[in-house]
Amino acid sequence: MRKSLRAAAFGAACVVAGAALYGAGAATAGQSTANSTHEPYNIGLLTKDIDTYYGTTVDGNGVYQASxxxxxxxxxxxxxxxxxxxxxxxxxxxxxxxxxxxxxxxxxxxxxxxxxxxxxxxxxxxxxxxxxxxxxxxxxxxxxxxxxxxxxxxxxxxxxxxxxxxxxxxxxxxxxxxxxxxxxxxxxxxxxxxxxxxxxxxxxxxxxxxxxxxxxxxxxxxxxxxxxxxxxxxxxxxxxxxxxxxxxxxxxxxxxxxxxxxxxx
Structure with missing residues (x-):
């Protein structure tokens, strides 16, 4: 069964992409995160990490390519x-x-x-x-x-x-x-x-x-x-x-x- 990025693959994806998982207690400056929620890695940041990992570019035909x-x-x-x-x-x-x-x-x-x-x-x-x-x-x-x-x-x-x-x-x-x-x-x-x-x-x-x-x-x-x-x-x-x-x-x-x-x- 194929599952999209928006399903069960978040953890595995960010490990492969080399990103740090934003887990319980993690917060940026000026923010707080409840320790009990185990908030998943932010999907916007995850997709950016994936683009960095692939070196994603768009070729002359408008096709997304890996670098x-x-x-x-x-x-x-x-x-x-x-x-x-x-x-x-x-x-x-x-x-x-x-x-x-x-x-x-x-x-x-x-x-x-x-x-x-x-x-x-x-x-x-x-x-x-x-x-x-x-x-x-x-x-x-x-x-x-x-x-x-x-x-x-x-x-x-x-x-x-x-x-x-x-x-x-x-x-x-x-x-x-x-x-x-x-x-x-x-x-x-x-x-x-x-x-x-x-x-x-x-x-x-x-x-x-x-x-x-x-x-x-x-x-x-x-x-x-x-x-x-x-x-x-x-x-x-x-x-x-x-x-x-x-x-x-x-x-x-x-x-x-x-x-x-x-x-x-």
């Missing part, structure tokens, strides 16, 4: 550097044990940045506006992520994708990923999307045709289990911007990419 020299970009660069070193080692180890190494990538805000959508919708969400945004297929890349896809592929590691996008959004996702340079294994056998009308048999514990009850963790971990147990791969690393992208096992080393704009439980 390549922002704290966000620097955090991603550290993750990318560590992941490259690890993939090289883990792929070698897997092959030494006669295993076929694979990596898993989420798509939204792991490969394709949705900052423009979040800003324009005041960090809210509706399925209709989100679907229109996705189908435009013009989101920019998350810094370094398409290059990491290509690096894993160059190391002989099989790339899979596991996304909360739907089957109806497949063509747009493929088009957008090609645009940003993540043009690796974009076929249906490697890109797993939600199909609530006809869920795969390996999710039968939580989904049957027309009755989808899978949580994000059940869906994503169940897909990873299928890739390992049924398809015969060894997932050495899993990349996502939400903890629910990574929890549930069958993931190897997990890499949580920063995203202070929404929460998926």
């Amino acid at each position: 390549p020299d922002s704290p966000y970009a620097k955090d991603l660069a550290q993750i990318d550097a560590d992941a490259r070193r690890y993939i090289a080692r883990a792929a070698h180890t897997a092959r030494a044990h006669h295993q076929q190494p694979a990596v898993m990538f989420d798509i939204d805000d792991t490969l394709l940045l949705s900052l423009d959508y979040e800003k324009r919708n005041n960090y809210g969400y509706s399925s209709a506006t989100w679907n229109d945004y996705v189908n435009r297929a013009d989101r920019p890349a998350v810094f370094g992520s398409p290059e990491l896809v290509q690096y894993a592929h160059s190391m002989g590691v099989t790339v899979f994708y596991n996304s909360g996008l739907t089957e109806a959004q497949r063509d747009a996702a493929v088009t957008n990923l090609k645009k940003v340079g993540a043009d690796v294994n974009l076929d249906a056998g490697h890109m797993f999307l939600k199909d609530k009308a006809n869920p795969p048999a390996y999710l039968e514990d939580c989904a049957v045709p027309g009755d989808w009850k899978c949580t994000t963790v059940q869906y994503k971990a169940g897909t990873r289990k299928h890739i390992e147990d049924d398809l015969g791969y060894k997932i050495i690393a899993d990349f996502g911007d939400q903890y629910s992208d990574l929890d549930g096992g069958y993931s190897g080393r997990t890499y949580k990419l920063p995203n202070p704009t929404y929460f998926v439980g």
Whole structure:
């Protein structure tokens, strides 16, 4: 379930953005705050902190973009550097044990940045506006992520994708990923999307045709289990911007990419 910035993500967002939480007893000059209220972090200040973290700018087309020299970009660069070193080692180890190494990538805000959508919708969400945004297929890349896809592929590691996008959004996702340079294994056998009308048999514990009850963790971990147990791969690393992208096992080393704009439980 996706929750907007105006819901449960306040605390996590301000931690990621590097802001101090204005809790009980905190006050500015000339103000007082009751100690018992546990007042949340001010949303106006939080959105400013998020803009600072992303280095948010507006390009010539009026699109909100993250800055390549922002704290966000620097955090991603550290993750990318560590992941490259690890993939090289883990792929070698897997092959030494006669295993076929694979990596898993989420798509939204792991490969394709949705900052423009979040800003324009005041960090809210509706399925209709989100679907229109996705189908435009013009989101920019998350810094370094398409290059990491290509690096894993160059190391002989099989790339899979596991996304909360739907089957109806497949063509747009493929088009957008090609645009940003993540043009690796974009076929249906490697890109797993939600199909609530006809869920795969390996999710039968939580989904049957027309009755989808899978949580994000059940869906994503169940897909990873299928890739390992049924398809015969060894997932050495899993990349996502939400903890629910990574929890549930069958993931190897997990890499949580920063995203202070929404929460998926």
